[in-house]
Amino acid sequence: MSHVHEIANIQVDLAAGVPRDAADYARGKVAAIAKYAPADIAYAKVRLSTDGPRLLVAHASLDVNGTLVNADASAGTYHEAVDLMHDKLQHQLADMGR
Incomplete structure (x- = not known):
């Protein structure tokens, strides 16, 4: 049975103009x-x-057992930008586990 990993601390910083949700x-x-x-x-x-007025940027930096994993994504909405960033992080983490 494999161990389910977790994230101890998630900090989110919002620039001016980005909705709180x-x-x-x-x-x-x-x-x-x-x-x-x-x-x-x-x-x-x-x-x-x-x-700019129409583009939202999502950037994430994760510390995975001392290895930094970064991903950036841009899109017209924060949902799209975060979803793209999520996909990039998922692929990088899956590759680390191989």
């Missing part, structure tokens, strides 16, 4: 990727910002 959405999506990690994740830092 974006933080909860990002936190939930990042927490969901812990199961793909080969080890517990000491912390995850997520930053949601805007790039």
